[in-house]
Amino acid sequence: MPGKTRLGLVLALLPAALSCTRPPHADLEAGTAAMKRAAESGWTEDGPAVCASAQGLLLHAQAEVRLQSKRWFLARDYDEAIRLARGARADAESCAEHTELIKERTRRRAEAGLRSLEQRIAAATALARQVPDGETIKSDLLQAEITLGEGRASLERGQYERADETMARGMRQVAGALADIRAAFDAFATGPRRSTWRRWALQTIDESRRSGGPAILVDKLRRRLYLLRGGEVEMSYPVDLGIAGTDDKTQAGDEATPEGRYRITEVRGPGQTRYYRALMLDYPNDEDRANFRRLQRTGRIPTRRGIGSNIEIHGKGGRGQDWTQGCVALDNDDIDDLVPRVRVGTSVTIAGTIPDDVTP
């Protein structure tokens, strides 16, 4: 081959040879960007296997490019780097897609979990208000509420896994509190006064059945007032009690709702009571007085203390917590509904709880 022809051939092939040896910058950049996205989405070692593969290929591709770039330009061969970079890019994009999907799923799960936790705390807090001496339970639920706040803080900072874990901790706290609530309810419902409450409830139902008229049963534990007619439940309403909750009233100022069998002595309308409408009760009855005297004799009530009075079923309730000084409070709409259904002389029985076997 003549010299000129040989030179021409070399010059013709040189651009082609050079074009084949370009480093795979585009694939490397795309792969690196995809891995960055995956890292921002919280890719961990436990994440998809394709991520570990992508990272490995990317590292090898970058190393290969650097190695080749150190060689004399005609000796550079980027074929291996190109192969690695292509693989790295494909795996990295798949990894980013996977991790973004996982992150989104975790975010949704944490968000839904925290919403559910909030609802459970609210429900448990409402129940805890009914628990006799439930201060510890309320305090546990406040801790759950604080945990909920911690979870929200994590969620806001994009730490969805942590938010999810915090949510689970809050759920455990609520579950613990609910177990304590159930235990407290059981202990109260099976206490020594159970047979008395059972007898009162049966007498009230029987009286209503025989007369065919109205009677009121108040279940303090369930925070519920049942209006009976002909021995059957005609209506039932949620109620708020005295601040002392399920405690039985023994003296003036103890902020407890009395337990016993009473009658309506007066019906007061708007303008005649501070609490919208009121059904005045004949508290204290003979049994309350006898009990009060016994407690005073045994020194459990100071001699100067009174027995209390003005116990009513009144309006301005519906707050979902015990706030009265011993009265039974209903929502205004409910007292509007109740008042026309009863009259002076209607029997009102207030019990700690009504045993399940006689619950009307």
Add this chain to the structure above:
Amino acid sequence: MTTRLKFIPFVAALVLLVAVGCAKAPQEAIDAAKAELDKATQAQADVWAGSEYQAAKQAMDAAQAEIDAQSQKWIKNYDKATELVNTAKAESTKAADAAVANKEQTRKDAEAAIADADAALQTAQASLKAAPRTKDSKADLELFDNDLKALATTLDDAKAAQGSGDYKKALEQASSAKDKAASINQQLEAAKAKRAGARPVRK
């Protein structure tokens, strides 16, 4: 060609084989990269710069795998391993730096959140003191009082966490306590607006 000259290519090939085959792993670079990774570990990069730390560890693993692969070969070439070790070192440095920076930022955030929570708690406590105690509000106020006491305990826990370097926990607890205290304060302000005028009846 003499017999001596005939042996020259064989001798040259043998020398080349020995030279390449006896290539040594870049031990100095490996040690330096490991030292950087240790630094990142000590800076708790796994906690404060998770993705950077993972990248560093992966680079180190890849380098080690390449070194192991070459060490099994007859003809060893540690050029690529050296590149990978250098990458591992650079990634480890990045992870250590990110850990220090992120930790410091979270510390500052937690400090600010604790100060905010302290202020919110004091405001709520002042509102509680000033709230009118009536029959209507007494039960609420007692609940708020208990809640604020519990929040003060939570805030103490947050401060303890801050003191022990658990800044994430401190930040979350303080943020939560601040929100709850602010919510109580809002409810107290609302209760003030609904103040009942009449004197409670003794029952």
